[in-house]
Amino acid sequence: MGGIAVVLAGIGVTMTRKIGKACYDAVFRQLVLSAEFNSRDDSFRWIISWLSEHPAVSDGKQFAVFTSLRYLGPAGRDLDRDEKKEDVYLLPTGWTMIRHKKHWLVVSREQGDEKSGGSPKERETLTIYIIGGSKEELLSIVRESRLAYEAKEKSRTSIFVADEYSSWNKIASRISRPLDSVVIWPPERAQWILNDCVRFMQAEEWYASRGIPWRRGYLLYGPPGTGKTSLVSALAGELKLPIYVVSLSSSKLTDDSFAELLNGSAPRCILLLEDVDAAFRDRHAKNASGGLTFSGLLNAIDGVAAQEGRLLFMTTNHRELLDPALIRPGRVDVDVRFDRCAKEQVGLYVRSFFRDITDDEVDAFVEAVPSGTLSIAQLQACLLRHRDSPPKALAELRTLLSSM
Ligand SMILES: Nc1ncnc2c1ncn2[C@@H]1O[C@H](COP(=O)(O)OP(=O)(O)OP(=O)(O)O)[C@@H](O)[C@H]1O
Structure with missing residues (x-):
């Protein structure tokens, strides 16, 4: 008898609790x-x-x-x-x-x-x-x-990088870099590329009406430190587009995760594949171990299921090592070569770096640096060490050049 009473009391308590919770939930939701x-x-x-x-x-x-x-x-x-x-x-x-x-x-x-x-x-x-x-x-x-x-x-550019979990991580949002801060030669080339991007972004209907996939690819190639990444960064600022960066050499990438990454990027963006040669010196080099394959890469960037309306930028220091299939027309529409500094670039860069430098001082820099010997990154490193003294920067530059 006592046992039944305990069971009934237990049921009563449970019911009361449940009813209480249901009432509480209903009132809470209300x-x-x-x-x-x-x-x-x-x-x-x-x-x-x-x-x-x-x-x-x-x-x-x-x-x-x-x-x-x-x-x-x-x-x-x-x-x-x-x-x-x-x-x-x-x-x-x-x-x-x-x-x-x-x-x-x-x-x-x-x-x-x-x-x-x-x-x-x-x-x-x-x-x-x-x-x-x-x-x-x-x-x-x-x-x-x-x-x-x-x-x-x-006025900022958002930068997303693929992380080890194959999802996008926003690594920075920084003040957009003006296009004219990137000194390339000839100078009108940067503006030409920007105009080309704008024209493409505005031409969705034009592409659709001709049955052409709405995609545009750019290959930026040349020695390290010549401004390839800087140009992409400046273009993103001008176009007000976020940048999504993937390093193809990541061992964690697979065909599926790469396709998923691309699908998960913003519909209008710059997709930047850096150092493409490192991952695909030739299509057979990869990939017994299950990473990203060459056909997986091609499918993701321009297969039937590939996204449209984004700008694809690939950078490399070794264009000659790329598989021709990767850079055939349709995948790469614009090829841009970057070189070590021409004399004119030295002048432009030094002037924009020091701002109140005299013409004679600029000429001394131009004279000191032979065309094609230094990248802007090398020049920049030297100027940064003597940011308040053009003569000291010039002296160090001369020492550097004589040791090369
Ligand atoms: N043409 C340029 N105009 C202005 N700054 C430049 C230029 N080239 C390089 N720099 C400066 O040098 C540094 C490296 O440049 P950047 O990363 O754009 O070179 P890169 O060509 O992409 O090099 P890598 O091939 O090693 O990736 C940056 O700090 C950038 O500001």
Whole structure:
């Protein structure tokens, strides 16, 4: 008898709990709206940036640091050489309540476990609960955060690099580099390439009406440090497009993950494949071990399922080592050769570096550097060591040249 009473009491407690929870959930759902932002989605960045600038948050005491400059892979190295500025956000830790306009918002951040896949940063979610608010109010927060983020990013270039999990990591968002900061010869060539890109981006219908896949490929080749990556960076700034960088030499890449990466890039972007020769000196060199194959590469960049409307840039120091199939017309439409400095480039670069230098001093640099001996990167390194003294820079340059 006593046993039955205990069982009945147990059932009663469980039922009461369940009913209580159901009532609580129903009331909670009625009063509280929520939106979840996953770090895989762009909206996550908007909200993170919006929250970190919200007065109620910036007055807080406990913060977690969130930075978008997380991973500098080999391909990120060059792009990051000029500026090491990070996007750093200070965000509240755990659960936070903030007053926004007429409502209270509760913000919670959660890190997913390994089962949810992807890199740890990719598994993060941020949930905003709005108490007593409407769907429209929740949407207006998302819109507001998007507009603020886009306004902030307007004069910046976003750079994404494929990480070891074969997903995109935003490594930087930096002030766009002006096109005329890249000194190539002849100077009108940079503008020609920019015009070509613009013309392509505006020609979706033209391509569609002729049944031509809407794709354009550029091969930039020449010695190291001559401005290939810098030009891509400047073009991205002028075109207001993000750059997606893949290093083909990564051993983690497979045909599937490469195709997935390309599909996961923004529909309008610059896709930059750096040092293509390192991975594909010839089509047979790879790949017994299951990495990216040559046909996998070709399929992903221009197979039937390949994305359209993006600009493909490939860079190499050794054009002669590339498989002809990779650079045939249709895959590479524009070939641009970069060389070590012509005398005119030395003059232009020195003038733009020192700004208030005299004509005679510029002429001395031009005279000292024979055409085709130094890359701009070498010249730049020397000038940087004596940024306040053109005569000292010139003296060091002469020593350097005499030892070559
Ligand atoms: N033509 C150029 N105009 C202005 N700066 C240049 C130029 N070439 C190189 N530089 C400077 O030299 C550095 C290296 O340049 P960059 O990475 O663009 O060279 P690269 O040709 O892509 O080299 P690599 O083949 O090694 O990838 C950068 O800091 C860049 O600012």
